[in-house]
Amino acid sequence: AGGSGAPGPCEVPEEFLDPLTCVLMRHPVRLPDSGIVMDRSTIERHLMTHAVME
Secondary structure (H helix, E strand, C coil): CCCCCCCCCCCCCHHHECCCCCCECCCEEECCCCCCEEEHHHHHHHHHHCCCCC
16 A cells, blocks of 8 residues: 555556456467457457357
């Protein structure tokens, strides 16, 4: 507390959070076309629930 501006023990930097789920990424993966970093589980869940057109 003290107002030092330092993150507390439960605060996580935004770049460590998955941009879709806002959950701490355990296995970050950078997407090749966009450069966006997402958690592997988010990508896998998307691929399992949405048809992929080739």
